Amino acid sequence: MTAENGEPPVGALVIDTARDRLGYVMGREGPYVQLRPVAGGREWDAEPALVRRATDEERLRAVAERTRAMNTFSSARIFG
Numbered sequence: 001m002t003a004e005n006g007e008p009p010v011g012a013l014v015i016d017t018a019r020d021r022l023g024y025v026m027g028r029e030g031p032y033v034q035l036r037p038v039a040g041g042r043e044w045d046a047e048p049a050l051v052r053r054a055t056d057e058e059r060l061r062a063v064a065e066r067t068r069a070m071n072t073f074s075s076a077r078i079f080g
Helices: 056-079
Strands: 013-016 022-028 032-039 045-047 051-052
Touching: 013 032, 013 056, 022 045, 022 056
Parallel strands: none
Antiparallel strands: 013 022, 013 051, 022 032, 032 045
């Protein structure tokens, strides 16, 4: 996936507008764009027409989601 064809490149932070879900572009599989959640986890397939680059506000949301996930993981290791 390249920016040349108008699609976000691998590694770009995007939003799957069908799910209102943020993710990083991991590649393509068949007709779909593969996205990974910002806090980690299982990739999902999204329709390319429903994927767009994240806005500044959505980027802040991604930072908050990732920070929460990291804090949860850290707390579990310390107290678990």
